[in-house]
Amino acid sequence: MGSASSTSCERMASDEFRGSNRVGNCWSIENQNRKSKIVMNRIARYVLAAFVLGVVGLAGWRGWQWRANAKVQQVTVTGARHAAPDSLRALAAVDTSDALYGLDPLAVAERVERHPWVRSASVERRPPGELAVSVTERTPVALALKGDAPGHYLDAAGYRMPATGNGPAYDVPLLRGVSSDSPRVQSDTLRALLTTLGDLDARTETLLSELILSETGAVTARTVPAPDGRASLSVKLGRRPWKSKLRRVRPFWQQAVVRQPKVAFEHVDLRFDGQVVTEQHKREDRDP
Numbered sequence: 001m002g003s004a005s006s007t008s009c010e011r012m013a014s015d016e017f018r019g020s021n022r023v024g025n026c027w028s029i030e031n032q033n034r035k036s037k038i039v040m041n042r043i044a045r046y047v048l049a050a051f052v053l054g055v056v057g058l059a060g061w062r063g064w065q066w067r068a069n070a071k072v073q074q075v076t077v078t079g080a081r082h083a084a085p086d087s088l089r090a091l092a093a094v095d096t097s098d099a100l101y102g103l104d105p106l107a108v109a110e111r112v113e114r115h116p117w118v119r120s121a122s123v124e125r126r127p128p129g130e131l132a133v134s135v136t137e138r139t140p141v142a143l144a145l146k147g148d149a150p151g152h153y154l155d156a157a158g159y160r161m162p163a164t165g166n167g168p169a170y171d172v173p174l175l176r177g178v179s180s181d182s183p184r185v186q187s188d189t190l191r192a193l194l195t196t197l198g199d200l201d202a203r204t205e206t207l208l209s210e211l212i213l214s215e216t217g218a219v220t221a222r223t224v225p226a227p228d229g230r231a232s233l234s235v236k237l238g239r240r241p242w243k244s245k246l247r248r249v250r251p252f253w254q255q256a257v258v259r260q261p262k263v264a265f266e267h268v269d270l271r272f273d274g275q276v277v278t279e280q281h282k283r284e285d286r287d288p
Contacts, residue, residue: 073129156198
């Protein structure tokens with residue numbers, strides 16, 4: 001219709017009708033039609049926007065209502081090897097009657113982290129009713145002995161974990177001289193030793209069978225037996241720092257012990273920087 005009016009006005013604007021009142025009336029009607037069309041388009045947009053907002057608002061209200069009524073249906077646990085999942089669920093203290101989105105994930109994670117094997121925990125709420133608990137367990141670096149019996153594991157930060165329970169046993173050095181049963185060791189000397197063990201490379205760690213911590217803070221290590229049946233070595237490490245001393249154990253083992261099968265070492269002293277002091281004898285002299 002607008003196209004027909006435009007064509008009509010263009011004809012009236014020819015030389016035959018130029019200057020007449022009919023031309024002005026024609027353009028006035030066309031302008032009115034254009035304004036009406038613009039108004040109708042705006043109204044249509046407003047109606048569409050109101051409809052969309054209504055749909056979004058209704059969906060949001062229903063979503064809020066669902067969140068408010070959603071209940072915990074199950075508590076799942078992942079990452080636990082030594083910590084029993086049921087014990088972690090008990091620490092989480094969440095009931096199936098609890099509102100799923102009324103729970104504080106951080107507060108639940110903090111409760112789960114009270115388990116001695118758990119280093120960190122995270123909690124996620126998943127629809128329709130799952131509370132997902134993910135844990136990272138501690139890694140032992142030593143097994144503290146109580147007399148000659150296994151006592152508890154210790155990690156590099158000094159936290160204590162039970163030696164019995166779920167999961168496989170860890171092949172870590174035995175540790176004598178630990179008397180505290182607190183959740184975390186208080187001795188700065190013992191913490192420093194555990195930190196050093198945590199920083200050891202795997203090949204050096206596998207050579208260490210036992211560590212003895214004296215009341216004075218001095219450490220003596222004992223290696224595993226030699227491959228050819230010779231007895232293990234007693235290695236004096238003295239007081240901290242121990243990292244540089246322990247780094248010398250493996251090179252000495254490879255260069256002196258493995259390459260000299262006829263030599264029996266009584267002990268090795270690494271207490272002095274840059275020095276390796278040994279007491280040794282030839283095996284054929286005493287072991288015909």
